[in-house]
Amino acid sequence: MGIFSRLRTLISSNVNDMINKAENPEKMLNQLLIDMGEQLIESKKAVALAIADEKKLERETLNQEGQIREWERKAMLAVKSEKDDLAKEALIRKQEYENHHAEYKKQWEAQKASTGQLKDALRELQNKIEEAQRKKNLLVARAKRAEAQQKIQNTISSVAGNHSAFDAFDRMSRKVDQMEAEAEAAKELEDFSSSGGLEKRFAELEKSDTSADMLLADLKEKMKALPESRE
Secondary structure, eight states: OOOHHHHHHHHHHHHHHHHHSOOOOHHEEEEEHHHHHHHHHHHHHHHHHHHHHHHHHHHHHHHHHHHHHHHHHHHHEEEEEEEHHHHHHHHHHHHHHHHHHHHHHHHHHHHHHHHHHHHHHHHHHHHHHHHHHHHHHHHHHHHHHHHHHHHHHEEEHHHHHHHHHHHHHHHHHHHHHHHHHHHHHHHHHHHHHHHHHHHHHHHHHHHHHHHHHHHHHHHHHHHSSOOOOOO
């Protein structure tokens, strides 16, 4: 289990270091997944070696069992042949293999238990990596929302603290008000001038018509006073 303890320590160290230095959450998470994937590959290799050792111990244990049965068969054959000395040698050899078998079996069972734990830890690691891959998109989306909100807040704070910008808008507003007032005044003067000229023209026309009427009336009175001309 030592390899997975080292793996957890390594990943934890990398995560803490990357989080402290992280400027781009998406890039950091992608790199973290890459590192975890590489460690997963190394862990699979280690588990594969452990499984290979287990299989080797299993084969040796079975081989010892075979040797035990074989030397017991030879001892029985020697007894049938009335060769007790040879039977004793066979039984001694059988006992040696029994001792070897007990040791191999013990080692095999311990390796088998350790391999089972390694397999469980490897499956857990794979599940964690798959879970991390699923969470990555959610974390990236949350990070982008937070970044956008921070930018908006910074902009608002910057604009709110920039009084000169608001003063410029106020000055421009006053200037536009002045331009509109001047334009209205000019239009009013133009209308006044146009109206006054028209009234003056009509006044002159009326004056001209009145003088002609008076002259015509005087002429008619004068003609009445004259003696009638004879033809």
